[in-house]
Amino acid sequence: MRRRSISTATALAVVFSSVALSVVTAGPAAAATIGSPAGIVVHSALKRVFIGDDATGSVIAADYNGNRVDSVRGIHGVFDLALSDDGATLYAAARGSHEIVALDAATLDIKARYPVAASIGPLYLEFTGQKVWFTYEDPSDGYSNLGSIDPAATPADGSETVALRQLPHPSPAISGGARIDSDPSAPGLLALGATDFDDTATDMMAIVDVSGSAPQLTAWHDGGYSLNYVNDIDLVPGAGEVLVDGTERHTYADGKFTAAGAYPAGQRADIAPNGLVAQVSGTNVAVYRPGAKTPVRTYAADTDALAWAPDSSRLFALVSAPGGYVLKTLTDPAKSVPTLTVNAPATATRAKKLTVTGKASATLPLPAGAELQVTRTDMESPGGKALPPVTVKPDGTYSFTDTPPAGGTVTYKVAYAGDTDHTPASATDGVTVSRAATTLTLNKHGNRYNYGTDVSFTAHLGTTYKNRTVEIWANPYGADKPNKLLKTAKTNSSGNISATVDMTRNTVVSAVFKGDAHYKPKTVTSTAYARVKVATAVSKHYKTAKIGSTSYSWFHKNTDPLLTTTMTYYSGRKQRFDLQVYYNGAWRSGGSEYFALGTNGKSAVALEAPGESGVRARMRSVYVKDSSGDNVNSTTYGVWKYLYFSK
Structure with missing residues (x-):
């Protein structure tokens, strides 16, 4: 949906004689964080996400990356937010000062204030039918009700423009502030949902047509709702349905509601213009296609409130964080995330054929004939070598054969490039491919020398493939002397390499061949001893x-x-x-x-x-x-x- 506001703040009747507002411009880019969520709406043209923060009495503007760019303070008891149809005005419900504050959406400057003569409220906001609609509570008659503001009316201070008791039902029976929702696909239509806690917990749902001069009741339900509590209600775009608590769907016609199916259990939701349902379920956010039982995608996010971008391209979530909540952007919500497995044998023989198997799975099956890209990385191709692509079978499995030309650790990477319904995915597995053993010797082992004698140690390397380089190290006895590289060089035509050690201490001399694509690494040592003076x-x-x-x-x-x-x-x-x-x-x-x-x-x-x-x-x-x-x-x-x- 284009607009959706959810608040977890408790409605309290707090009277203040005046409220001061101030605009605060954000400094360098920083994540938008808040203490207590109080509404979230998304502005398409400005690419802004507006968030109410009841903990600080603020409205915060963030960009599509979740960075705070602007804010306004002094909206005491901010409870919910709504955008005008043209996007020019942002409305904030300030229950502490009992008013609705109109802000310039581009600058957050104050445009108007609309006092609301309610004991508790205004609470939840929606903009439709060229009016601002809100819910409130009035303990004098024990009920909650519906009110409206006509921004086009004068004077600018809002006097004589606020209309209370707009719910077109003789006995509302709503003791708590009703949730409220609208949708661009049904202009002039409001969905209301609430729970009556006065005697027993019963639920209320209503569809109200506010397109005319006076609100008209389209459908009404009072009591007996299967979940007992109505904590969230959404109009389903173009479907003549509501979604309650992110779970149960109900059609409305002939003045009543009829159960029409359900999504797996959730707490609340927001619905995109294209019908995708983003549901908060425990500490996850699950995205469903309309009427589906399995989510297209699931995000691990302990979320208080959600709002879709108007083009349905991304989700904005207020996610629990130390000290409050942080705004996170959830990208590619309509795309399933494939899972790939790769199973290569643990060991294999160089230059012998091996078989690699695996499986591709996703909440939305990959398209028929989907191809996976295969890359082999080894000592001969450290940057990776592309192998022929492999086609996924109808059951999601695949297999391919390869003859590894190089020994050592060989890694096979299988990747799916993604498509309109799937994100890219990849997985890897490694196989240890055998290598031949070469010979490596080092002389002077066990010899004893007078103090300070210069001794030449010679290593001899046998047959190898390409690498003819040998390192010679000297590690003197005693913790105060580190192991030292004496020489790194290719062996001569006889396969030899020498380095000189000044024998002032007993010394372990090592010759190191690091291996190549056909031959294993090898290290040999020679310990020589030095007398004292x-x-x-x-x-x-x-x-x-x-x-x-x-x-x-x-x-x-x-x-x-x-x-x-x-x-x-x-x-x-x-x-x-x-x-x-x-x-x-x-x-x-x-x-x-x-x-x-x-x-x-x-x-x-x-x-x-x-x-x-x-x-x-x-x-x-x-x-x-x-x-x-x-x-x-x-x-x-x-x-x-x-x-x-x-x-």
């Missing part, structure tokens, strides 16, 4: 002389030797001090002890003098992998230092 200096001796062929540092029997070790430093590292004494013709252990290195890599140990002459001793400094406090180097033994104690 270690040296020991002897001091406090009085001479150096040989005993046999071995050079000794000579000490007086009461002098304590000082032995200073210098070793490659690493945080927390200790050196092991080994001591041996020559006795009965052999070197015998005098004990071992670990001493911490300073940050300069030095450790000085004073050896207590024996106090007697003729004693021979020797010592050495050792780095022991793990036992010295870390594992970043290979176990390294320093040279023995020989000591002799004389008189």
Whole structure:
């Protein structure tokens, strides 16, 4: 429908002596959000959606993308909105100030105010028959009723233009404000619906012809409605029907209503000029073709109010959001959304035929002979290669065969381009296609080297398809040193590639082949080990002389030797001090002890003098992998230092 207004606000009798209105121009584009929905109408020519916000007493203008573009404040108790037939004027029901405010639809400037002498209201609005029609409540007689305003009458302040008690029925029996609806396909016709809560919950529906000088009753129903409550009523374009609560259809003729079918259960609806029904059902919005049992399309949207664009091209929904509601544009409402499945085998052999199957389904079946586009993506065609299209069978299934030329992960994408009744859709599935194994070797595994030696590691790559590139990485021991790419290059004519490592730590060297369309990736490693630098200096001796062929540092029997070790430093590292004494013709252990290195890599140990002459001793400094406090180097033994104690 071209106009539809729904409000969830409760009608309260609040009297204000005056109401100030102000127009607020929106800043940069932002989503139109409101606190409490109070009517929504769509302007075709301006491409504007007008929303009432009872929480702020505002009317907000948004564009077709849902962005707020303008607003006017100060409409106290705004309850509903309506547009004039020519689109020039927007009418807002202000129940708090008991008036209907006429606004320029293009600028939101105030054009006129029409006071309404009702205890509660005005409430719901519609424009038809060149008049503004509204419902209200009057507790003095216990009923709700219908009123009208003739905007063409004078004076501009609205005095003497408001006509109350326009419902042409001797006993309205309506205690709540009636919902109201009109439709361009039936000018001068109003549909009213309400529920009487005074005694028992009974329902009222009416069709009123307001095209003449006085309203005429076309059809009336009071009580016994199967849903018990009338919370929404819509005129069905060109059908002589009403839709109640978005669910039950009733024809009207000969002064009465007759059940004419139903849509699946809903709460409320809005009907497009072309007859499509947008129904709020739980937290979804479902779109039905006239009289259908299955929706054309369903949107997941917890919606308070709906309004169709006048050309039926889209829906505008006030969707629940933190702090209130936000205006969302629901596009392609008349198009079914197909669901595609693709089932490729989990594994397959390269260059061997495989079969892919699937199914296309939709609330509206795809047209006979519908074709699906097929694309294969693999290592040979990373941008995708189009395969012959496949035709959907009458039951929605399809299948095709393919011979994958490349191994690895092969992805098949099946897509439907869409048509006048369906949106585009696509789905994918992948298959792991086998690849041959190549050989890759890396030398120097297990070798040990002195600290700082430059070592060349060579990788050899066997047969491949197209890719001859190998990466060589070096990952030194220790969390403080990252894995480092040393070289990326194609192998030489012999299949070799080399890179040099400065062996200051134990290092895991890796050669990486990333594979190609015919051969699998492969990685090999080689762990090489680096010794530490270690040296020991002897001091406090009085001479150096040989005993046999071995050079000794000579000490007086009461002098304590000082032995200073210098070793490659690493945080927390200790050196092991080994001591041996020559006795009965052999070197015998005098004990071992670990001493911490300073940050300069030095450790000085004073050896207590024996106090007697003729004693021979020797010592050495050792780095022991793990036992010295870390594992970043290979176990390294320093040279023995020989000591002799004389008189």
